[in-house]
Amino acid sequence: MARITMREAISQALWEEMERDPAVFILGEEVGVWGGTYAVTKGFYDHFGPERVKDTPIAENAILGAAIGAALVGLRPIAELMTINFAFSAMDYVVNQAPKLRYMFGGQFKVPLVIRAVGGGGRQLGATHSQTPDAVFAHFPGLKVVSPGTPEDAKGLLKTAIRSDDPVLFLEHATMYQVRGEVPEGEYLIPIGQSKVQRPGRDVTIVTYAKGLELSLKAADELAKEGIEAEIVDLRTLRPLDMGPVLESFKKTNRAVIVEEGWRSYGVGAEVAARIYEEAFDYADAPILRVAQKEVPLPYNRTLEQAALPQVPDITAAVKEALK
Amino acid sequence: MAETINMPKLGFDMAEGTLVRWLKKEGETVAKGDVLAEIETDKATVEVESSASGVVRKLLVDEGAVVPVNTPIAIVGAADEVISVSSEQLSVSSEPSSVVSRPSPVAGEQTAPMPAGDAQSSIVNPQSSIVKASPLAKRVARERGLDLSRIQGTGPGGRIVRRDIEKVISEQLLVSSAPSVVSGQPSVAARPPSVEGETVALTKLRQAIARRMSEAKSSVPHFYVTHEYKMDALLALRAQINGYLPEEEKVSVNDFIIRAVALTLREFPNLNASFAGDKVVRHGAVNVGVAVAVEGGLLTVVCKDADVKSLRQIAAEVKRMAAGARQGKVRPEDIEGSTFSISNLGMFDVENFAAIINPPEAAILAVGSARQVPVVEEGQVRAGWRMKATISVDHRVSDGAEAAQFMQALAKYLEEPVRLLV
Numbered sequence: 001m002a003r004i005t006m007r008e009a010i011s012q013a014l015w016e017e018m019e020r021d022p023a024v025f026i027l028g029e030e031v032g033v034w035g036g037t038y039a040v041t042k043g044f045y046d047h048f049g050p051e052r053v054k055d056t057p058i059a060e061n062a063i064l065g066a067a068i069g070a071a072l073v074g075l076r077p078i079a080e081l082m083t084i085n086f087a088f089s090a091m092d093y094v095v096n097q098a099p100k101l102r103y104m105f106g107g108q109f110k111v112p113l114v115i116r117a118v119g120g121g122g123r124q125l126g127a128t129h130s131q132t133p134d135a136v137f138a139h140f141p142g143l144k145v146v147s148p149g150t151p152e153d154a155k156g157l158l159k160t161a162i163r164s165d166d167p168v169l170f171l172e173h174a175t176m177y178q179v180r181g182e183v184p185e186g187e188y189l190i191p192i193g194q195s196k197v198q199r200p201g202r203d204v205t206i207v208t209y210a211k212g213l214e215l216s217l218k219a220a221d222e223l224a225k226e227g228i229e230a231e232i233v234d235l236r237t238l239r240p241l242d243m244g245p246v247l248e249s250f251k252k253t254n255r256a257v258i259v260e261e262g263w264r265s266y267g268v269g270a271e272v273a274a275r276i277y278e279e280a281f282d283y284a285d286a287p288i289l290r291v292a293q294k295e296v297p298l299p300y301n302r303t304l305e306q307a308a309l310p311q312v313p314d315i316t317a318a319v320k321e322a323l324k
Numbered sequence: 325m326a327e328t329i330n331m332p333k334l335g336f337d338m339a340e341g342t343l344v345r346w347l348k349k350e351g352e353t354v355a356k357g358d359v360l361a362e363i364e365t366d367k368a369t370v371e372v373e374s375s376a377s378g379v380v381r382k383l384l385v386d387e388g389a390v391v392p393v394n395t396p397i398a399i400v401g402a403a404d405e406v407i408s409v410s411s412e413q414l415s416v417s418s419e420p421s422s423v424v425s426r427p428s429p430v431a432g433e434q435t436a437p438m439p440a441g442d443a444q445s446s447i448v449n450p451q452s453s454i455v456k457a458s459p460l461a462k463r464v465a466r467e468r469g470l471d472l473s474r475i476q477g478t479g480p481g482g483r484i485v486r487r488d489i490e491k492v493i494s495e496q497l498l499v500s501s502a503p504s505v506v507s508g509q510p511s512v513a514a515r516p517p518s519v520e521g522e523t524v525a526l527t528k529l530r531q532a533i534a535r536r537m538s539e540a541k542s543s544v545p546h547f548y549v550t551h552e553y554k555m556d557a558l559l560a561l562r563a564q565i566n567g568y569l570p571e572e573e574k575v576s577v578n579d580f581i582i583r584a585v586a587l588t589l590r591e592f593p594n595l596n597a598s599f600a601g602d603k604v605v606r607h608g609a610v611n612v613g614v615a616v617a618v619e620g621g622l623l624t625v626v627c628k629d630a631d632v633k634s635l636r637q638i639a640a641e642v643k644r645m646a647a648g649a650r651q652g653k654v655r656p657e658d659i660e661g662s663t664f665s666i667s668n669l670g671m672f673d674v675e676n677f678a679a680i681i682n683p684p685e686a687a688i689l690a691v692g693s694a695r696q697v698p699v700v701e702e703g704q705v706r707a708g709w710r711m712k713a714t715i716s717v718d719h720r721v722s723d724g725a726e727a728a729q730f731m732q733a734l735a736k737y738l739e740e741p742v743r744l745l746v
């Protein structure tokens with residue numbers, strides 16, 4: 001297996017799918033000549049040409065409007081949003097048009113669209129460009145929301161997303177493009193809507209995804225030094241949410257901590273905790289705890305930004321609290 | 325209309341009671357006020373009176389069962405009335421989910437015994453708000469037939485969690501798999517035969533004493549002041565008074581002390597008080613608690629408004645309550661509401677001792693024996709009756725000077741006891 005970065009994994013998925021299917025094309029700001037703000041599509045413009053790698057105006061509603069139109073007439077657009085924060089400029093397309101057209105037209109149309117968007121804080125981009133509003137988008141039926149935490153998952157899930165006949169919001173974390181991981185050789189797909197145990201353990205279940213996975217794995221290493229074995233379940237997909245591995249793990253450990261980078265209120269943790277209580281109440285041995293972002297607009301100041309984001313010590317502390 | 329008798333709530337912190345004994349059988353006639361059963365609470369064994377007249381139609385719990393308060397324990401109705409237990413319970417219980425079931429030992433099936441000394445419990449009340457347990461602990465307890473109210477929780481706020489249940493289960497397995505192992509036996513080889521050690525399970529009363537005294541001694545800063553009283557006049561007066569009284573009405577030294585203490589407390593309201601976090605509550609009534617030794621512990625019977633009662637009234641009341649306590653049959657109102665306590669070991673030839681405060685009271689008086697000792701008066705040594713007493717005081721409420729003044733003021737009544745008669 002090759003050990004590559006998240007950036008390479010995403011890039012490989014895009015490249016392989018564009019090679020495989022001529023209906024697949026990319027559009028977005030600076031995706032072509034420049035090679036992508038995060039250099040994911042470097043070399044694509046030269047190889048696939050301006051027809052299939054389209055630079056757009058700085059107008060997210062135009063990007064999404066064009067992408068949805070193309071999808072309705074049989075193409076497979078991959079629209080890149082420089083950051084998920086800009087999706088708010090195109091909110092009607094993201095949550096009102098793309099997820100509902102197939103439903104409202106009784107299946108006469110489908111919307112095979114992938115929206116790739118960069119999210120997350122930690123790069124000092126200020127309050128409006130650093131958000132992790134994943135839960136907002138996961139709220140809407142009809143929109144699949146995927147957010148991988150490893151290069152392997154990123155590649156396999158993105159390829160599946162591109163082949164999906166329904167819109168998929170594919171969330172990439174701004175600070176994870178350099179994360180390295182083993183990726184299988186050759187072609188492989190990972191189904192959307194399957195959670196996965198990324199680290200086995202017996203004492204407590206940590207439910208997380210994306211950046212939270214990276215932090216939780218570090219926290220689990222710290223905890224292991226103290227003899228606490230945390231099992232980490234990676235959601236990978238926020239909608240449709242696969243609670244199977246979460247419940248299976250919880251029924252074993254009876255205690256859970258949910259780690260997400262977004263704000264706590266009305267967040268992923270709230271959803272997961274509620275489902276555990278609904279489906280495994282009799283297995284709970286302690287209140288389920290959440291680790292999340294402080295309830296403030298994310299500060300620009302580096303120290304404050306780091307203080308507001310969930311960190312490894314927050315997770316280890318929560319786990320110990322949950323084990324009391 | 326049949327009436328349901330519930331486990332009474334005797335005292336504000338009572339969560340459950342053990343039904344020790346039924347005094348009426350099913351089918352027996354009972355009048356309102358008749359004693360139906362004896363129950364053991366944290367503090368004492370008390371009697372449950374029937375609140376209805378009729379025939380005891382159903383006893384809903386077995387002897388030995390631990391029953392949450394307000395849970396139906398019996399149904400009294402007319403002899404020919406059709407009693408449907410479940411509907412009856414539903415109609416009287418505001419919590420239809422309270423489940424009362426009688427244990428039904430299954431013949432030929434080995435059931436795991438509860439840890440030493442536990443009576444078999446018949447009540448599982450998953451809705452009970454008293455027992456804090458995790459959902460997992462509750463489920464396992466239900467499956468295993470464990471009584472959560474008997475399990476010590478080690479989770480946050482005393483919550484019973486998985487490890488607590490597992491501990492009980494492993495102890496059960498230990499007991500059932502190795503019944504011949506006697507715990508607590510030191511493995512000393514070839515010792516001359518002697519008295520074997522034994523492990524004694526704590527009674528409810530002992531548990532309550534252990535808990536309350538540990539709490540008191542570790543959280544209340546005690547200080548002590550000892551005073552010696554001239555008892556010649558009081559003893560003479562007592563002899564004189566008792567000369568007029570029949571045997572069963574005779575007045576004890578302690579009765580004099582109760583009245584003397586009560587009158588002195590009127591002058592020292594700060595010692596007839598309770599510490600309450602950010603304030604001191606001075607009680608209006610002077611209710612003097614008197615420690616009574618009972619089997620396996622002690623109880624404090626309470627002489628209410630002792631400052632306005634005559635010596636004979638005090639004597640009669642204390643006599644009645646102490647007798648009840650010793651027989652294990654006190655009324656809840658007899659052991660509640662004391663504002664100051666007296667512990668008297670005078671009958672055991674004790675010179676002096678110090679007592680632990682009975683929370684939330686601010687002070688307790690420990691009384692020794694009246695003894696004839698050489699005393700010096702006006703330069704002459706002669707024989708005199710003296711009695712020492714030590715007051716233990718909550719230093720958060722009061723200070724040494726006040727306690728000393730109290731002890732001095734008490735002398736006025738003990739040494740000039742005629743004051744107690746007027």
